[in-house]
Amino acid sequence: MADQLAPVAALRQLIARSSRIVGFTGAGISTESGIADFRSPGGVWSRHEPVYYQDFLSDPAERRRYWQIRRESIPGFLAARPNAGHLALARLERMGHLLGVVTQNIDELHQRAGSRRVLEIHGTAMKVRCLDCDKRYRCEEVHARLEAGDAEPRCAGCGGILKSMTVSFGEPLPSDVWMQSAQLARQCDVFLALGSSLVVQPAASLPETALRGGARLVIVNRDPTPLDSAADLVIHAPIGETMQAVMREMGVVLPADS
Ligand code: ZN
Numbered sequence: 001m002a003d004q005l006a007p008v009a010a011l012r013q014l015i016a017r018s019s020r021i022v023g024f025t026g027a028g029i030s031t032e033s034g035i036a037d038f039r040s041p042g043g044v045w046s047r048h049e050p051v052y053y054q055d056f057l058s059d060p061a062e063r064r065r066y067w068q069i070r071r072e073s074i075p076g077f078l079a080a081r082p083n084a085g086h087l088a089l090a091r092l093e094r095m096g097h098l099l100g101v102v103t104q105n106i107d108e109l110h111q112r113a114g115s116r117r118v119l120e121i122h123g124t125a126m127k128v129r130c131l132d133c134d135k136r137y138r139c140e141e142v143h144a145r146l147e148a149g150d151a152e153p154r155c156a157g158c159g160g161i162l163k164s165m166t167v168s169f170g171e172p173l174p175s176d177v178w179m180q181s182a183q184l185a186r187q188c189d190v191f192l193a194l195g196s197s198l199v200v201q202p203a204a205s206l207p208e209t210a211l212r213g214g215a216r217l218v219i220v221n222r223d224p225t226p227l228d229s230a231a232d233l234v235i236h237a238p239i240g241e242t243m244q245a246v247m248r249e250m251g252v253v254l255p256a257d258s
Contacts (some may be wrong), residue, residue: 007235194243
């Protein structure tokens with residue numbers, strides 16, 4: 001049984017035997033790449049009142065506040081690099097063990113690590129969209145305009161309202177991404193939760209969906225989570241270190257954090 005093995009060996013065994021793993025990632029995997037957890041002390045939402053979606057749409061002052069907060073957080077996203085946790089998931093997908101990654105993160109580090117199927121349930125901060133004509137911009141471009149003093153950047157094509165492609169407070173999750181995520185949770189036989197506190201709903205319902213479908217639940221997180229007692233394997237340790245060790249036991253040497 002898994003719980004009689006050392007945690008890394010137990011995780012290696014679960015992974016090696018599966019071709020239907022779903023990776024589920026939260027803030028903890030990104031903090032290991034140097035991105036501050038928005039909800040932690042010192043994070044963006046401890047220093048600013050949230051900007052709610054309806055206020056963003058109706059109030060230019062709220063849009064300026066939104067962009068001021070973005071201006072603080074974008075450099076951290078741009079400076080971050082995928083770590084061994086991201087690289088391990090990308091490698092496991094290529095090796096045929098992993099169906100895909102569902103992430104609560106908005107930093108595109110999974111894609112940069114090489115993951116192909118990534119479902120971003122809270123969207124991405126790395127792209128900006130015109131709410132009127134749907135024209136897309138890279139966040140670097142909008143950030144340069146913020147830095148140049150444009151307090152409320154508008155669409156260069158139509159003058160419409162721009163917004164990061166993240167899901168804001170008060171904004172519904174993208175239903176297609178959510179449905180695909182729930183489907184993956186039903187299809188998997190191992191649900192590998194990395195760096196998620198498993199408290200932010202509705203994302204935290206995905207491991208429960210997986211459990212109901214008979215999947216094994218593995219939790220790697222610095223702190224305890226409400227689902228630890230339901231999990232088959234719980235590892236309270238850094239994600240990069242843990243996944244690097246697991247991959248090494250599988251005979252895979254990951255490149256140094258890129
Ligand atoms: Zn436009």
